[in-house]
Amino acid sequence: MEPFKNKVVYQIYPKSFLDTNGDGIGDLQGVIRKLDYLEELGVDYIWLTPFFPSPQRDNGYDVANYRGVDPSYGTMKDFEELVAEAGKRNIRVMLDMVFNHTSTQHTWFQRALAGEEAYQDYYIFRTPRPDGGPPTNWCSKFGGSAWEYVPQLGRYYLHLFDKTQADLNWENPAVRRELAEIVRFWMSKGVKGFRFDVVNLISKGEYLDDPQGDGRQFYTDGPRVHEFLKELNRQSFGRDKEIITVGEMSSTSMEHCFSYAGEGQEELSMVFSFHHLKVDFAGNNKWVLIPPDFERLKNILFSWQEGMASHGAWNAVFWCNHDQPRVVSRFGDEGVYWKQSAKMLATVIHGLRGTPYIYQGEELGMTNAHFTRLDQYRDVESINHFALLRDRGMSEEGASSILRAHSRDNSRTPMQWDEGENGGFTQGKPWLSVNPNTAVINAASQTKDPDSVFFHYQALIRLRKQWDVFALGDFTPIDPAHPAVLAYKRAWQGEEMLCVNNFFRRPCLWNCPRSLEGFQVLLSNYPDSHPTQEWKLRPYESVLLHRG
């Protein structure tokens, strides 16, 4: 079995995990302190979002130095201690490599600005149009033009994200060599996993105006992206077969993912794709609210399951990360069925074919932030888009309600360790407000309650280790057109697993089209689930059945 198939990854956003020195910002010592908690949960890897030196315009996704630790998170010694302490608990460390762009504070960019041509060629500088305007009409994903003018150079540089995040020029072999060396540097520190940020945007193709809108057709899954990944693989992580890698693929296509994460392709172990998390967007637009479309959600999940499997390619499976709202608020219920729906959503993901990722706090059923004031937000994307919505004439209340549902800060509020004022996250003033529901949703109470969401996640992780069908089984949808039930089968060498879920608050009657003979309940979110052919599923009821 490949090293990643029966593993579970836990994502840590260090800034919001645990603060040990009272400055209101989580730190690496905070992660070390909670390793016992993570061991109890049972995860195999921790993925740490960027802790490298950074001006923090985009919370560390604007890297100023790829080989250090930002002083707000600690020191390199802390990092080494973290790798060693995690290792003692059989937990490996995965780092987040932001290689599509650097901070404009990075010395490479600073030297480019100072006039060094060799470093100008590390980035994408272009001359203005005859009228002085930006070279193309491409848009930044954080709002506004994707080009920023540098008066002293008389040229624009490309930034697909914030203007302080300048895109690197992967066409330049010197850039590719530098990046491979950075990966090797972290390998030498015992790092055993890498997540590559928006890595399907690294090959830009042609610089032309986009008649369809924002420019993404020119740089998404670009012409040389597979070649670049194969080279990076050969030059760095591919040299250690224990290492697992995951690429974050923005607006990708499944065909490209067959190659990014296909067996024998020598690119990456697996991919994150996001189509299933756009079912409450109007098209690609996150800043228009529509209710989640369950049928689309199911179609997308199932077609990726079947498509990737038929090409021997591997998915990362997930609902949550630091860019997504909290799933229980999004597709579940924050009210009476909070616990049932959080467990149901967990079961859906952990039963799929792929490697499950848990985002900090998801294992407690943490909810959206419900900020009441604009000044509570910190996220650059949220703040920029709020201003754009207001410029387009939307009312303050309208724009606020969109942020309340879709802002990335929903997932970034501090971990809720206990019922205390700041949820046990800090003795100081947290950099982002703690959700007041820490009084009821917190780790301290859940690790004492066998019926908690926490122990449901623990059980799901344990089942993956116990039964090979979770890691290796085929995937087949069951009754895919049903309007309320999400059900599927996994099968592996005579072993079978059924995962059956009522995705809604309304009870529903379901005629199970498969014989249930010989199946036993492995896990459920009700104490007394009795599957029958004619099955009355209770609100958010979720059952894993096993035979063989």
Ligand code: GLC
């Ligand atoms: C990825 C990260 C996100 C960041 C962006 C730019 O999407 O997950 O947090 O803002 O890349 O680096």
Ligand code: CA
């Ligand atoms: Ca701190």
